[in-house]
Amino acid sequence: MYEDRIKPRSLWSKVVTPEEAALHIRDGMTVGMSGFTRAGEAKAVPLALAERGRREPLKITLLTGASLGNDLDKTLAEANVLARRLPFQSDPALRKRINAGEVMFVDQHLSETVEMLRSRQLGPVDVAIVEAVMIKEDGSIVPTTSVGNSATFAMLAEKVIVEINLTLSPVMEGLHDIYIPTRRPFRGPIPITRPDDRVGVPSIAIDPSRIAAIVITAKEDSCAAIQPPDAETKLIAGHLTEFLTNEVRRGRLGSSLAPLQAGIGSIANAVLHGFLDTDFHDLTMYSEVLQDSTFDLFDAGKMVFASGSSITLSPERHDQVLHDIGRYKSRLVLRPQEISNHPEVIRRLGLIAINTALEADIYGNVNSTHVAGSQMMNGIGGSGDFARNAYLSVFVTKSTAKGGAISSIVPFATHVDHCEHDVDLIVTEQGLADLRGLAPRERAAVVIDTCVHPEYRDLLRDYYRDAERTVGGQTPHRLDRAFALHLAYQTHGDMRRAAEVPEAAAE
């Protein structure tokens, strides 16, 4: 009955229930699991693990590619199975435990986790759990809708558990390109010079004797909770496409632009969606997650190729794309996240990188992770891999949140994930700030004039002028007032009441 999905007959005896497979995982172990942006995660064994965690002491370190779907992080967190979690998550229940200090969350650049595992600065990995479309004759594993860190987890782990997902077509074979950099000090260049280069092999090669268990599942990926474009995200998209049109006019870019990267989420998706209404053509992507917008651009004949590490779709798009995957396959490749996010390739290709800011300061430092400097949202993800090395590093955000009570542009970012040196453009629905080649004093003027919501413009201008007059410097700051907006929100529920916050000056 597994003939078409588990080619080596010798492995048929390894097929067990999720509960039996989960017994390979013991208290204190490190588990590396497939899954990237809610795509391609192992779906059955983690649930069995959570079930056991409710009955017996069981704490693990869980490594993944990025976020998991099917509420797995929630279920595992609520079963108190997670002692440590890396390198990314986006689940409200897990987030709550992370912020309570109950789960140690190690927030990492997504390209770096396996680099640290391989050099034994993290690890070892005891068990890998990898979702697969099939196991091939040679024992190699064909992943599903994401590659993430699965290949390296499977290569390094003591034992490998494979979850064969019957809902996904074997036609997916050939979609993936598994390339793992060779060991230092003998490492050579990664030979990717175009988004459509295939430089590896289509499946994860491991010694089949390390496959400890195989589980058969029939559960689909969770769909993306993406909001459709709204008036504000459409304005953001419009500012950016207008800017890019001007860059083409000035001869800095061709009409196919440069390979695009867009972070996960509604704003980045809406921005890419905005490219539908432009004259750009023959677009390519070299990104991490491929969302609805990628397939919309394919269907409109605007995009010719997309490289990613995962496919994450809305309910509207999910069935159609996955059932038609054969039709898209020649225009797609899924890579290990180490390669989709690799500084070497990103710098070489010269990407236009579009990522979402949680907040930005008037000088262009960006916070992608921490609400009010303390509370973790999701993690830095791949934004640092891309922003640092892109040809053009773009951060997008709505200028306000919570009905205007929060300004996304603040005097001083409460956490800095992307320093001024890594941020070229900031775009809100108000406008686009082109910060290239500007000194911080000049950046502040442009950011305040173009990106800030009118209700906050005077507040930020006053902060800047006061800091410039009383403190001066390359990047004028009043440390006694730097967080006045945040403190006003904490106290009064509204950043606009910042003037009521007393200074922290010494007596």
Place this chain on the structure above:
Amino acid sequence: MYEDRIKPRSLWSKVVTPEEAALHIRDGMTVGMSGFTRAGEAKAVPLALAERGRREPLKITLLTGASLGNDLDKTLAEANVLARRLPFQSDPALRKRINAGEVMFVDQHLSETVEMLRSRQLGPVDVAIVEAVMIKEDGSIVPTTSVGNSATFAMLAEKVIVEINLTLSPVMEGLHDIYIPTRRPFRGPIPITRPDDRVGVPSIAIDPSRIAAIVITAKEDSCAAIQPPDAETKLIAGHLTEFLTNEVRRGRLGSSLAPLQAGIGSIANAVLHGFLDTDFHDLTMYSEVLQDSTFDLFDAGKMVFASGSSITLSPERHDQVLHDIGRYKSRLVLRPQEISNHPEVIRRLGLIAINTALEADIYGNVNSTHVAGSQMMNGIGGSGDFARNAYLSVFVTKSTAKGGAISSIVPFATHVDHCEHDVDLIVTEQGLADLRGLAPRERAAVVIDTCVHPEYRDLLRDYYRDAERTVGGQTPHRLDRAFALHLAYQTHGDMRRAAEVPEAAAE
């Protein structure tokens, strides 16, 4: 008389006085000048330019590799010639003008400036001024003690002025390896796989017709103002070499470690000096500036090869090394800073990167540039290029400054150049914090226990505990107290009086 230094006879007529050469530079122009860490800067034309600037309106944008010697930045700043300056400087007089807002300083990752010029996101470059040992038969230019951005400046500039420095031996020919990445979208991998790989050509190839003027000089580089190792820097070196010895013992590194990078300055130099007293051998460097310590390690037989972008030496070492350069030449290569600092090569080689922090916070975010968040010191330099991509990213600093009145470890860094994700080790004379694989709450405990000066330990522990108790989160912060130490220093001249600073909480 120029036969041995200006091989093409047709160029002899281009030899002029510095004043005549400087006339090619007009008000409003962008000038790209050689010079990196006080090594290999053009020495005569900038002085003539300053002289003119004192008599007539003359404002330029000055691009260099990094800092200049011979007080050139001072002279140019005092003559009010500098409107804009990038990407790095370290001169007190210029710094004063930058912090007064009189000179716009664009602080950049040192690998990125020419990338932006080439893609016309900055520029154009009107005139390049390049110091050279000689001009070869084919018109190509042999640089001197640094390569920096000289090659790209010379290739892109409308006009090129060459300063032939007669104090430097023609034996330097062959020391340099000029490799420029090809244009996107046709860019291939940079083929460097070992520090000693030579992948380019030994001189800067340009069309000789673009050489507008040649000036003959006989002025030496400024020597480095490096302090010899003291008790505290020796302790820092000891902590790091002990850590590395343990890494070798645990099998994570071999006894030749990995290629080393060390930032400019006394602390990094002292740390490298500390490698003399270890059992490590066959060391290599892949760094930007090569200081005394590199040559001490050569002479002691500890180091076998060093790649850099410049050679900057103390008065004690300067004459000996430059007169003996033929003896060292086979073990040295000087590259464009784009290549010495290239993320692609740094990640591939897996460096141990050692850079100096101005301040670090308890969670491991590092400020390399701004005193109290506002006043520029020197610039980020290459520290971001290296720290982000290194195998092991180390930041060193003494735990206190100003006789104990300033703690280098603070609750919240007043400027973040290197986010927590990019910092593996923090080392002070007090100890070494190994932050790899730790969540922020764990990082805080380790940093406070090992790196902080005993006089500040309680203060920082109290901050952390209070933030953890009252705010919580992934990275607990009290925004109303985050800068209390800095405010105490501003008001009372001593961070230890932080308790006297009132909170910035709203009424």
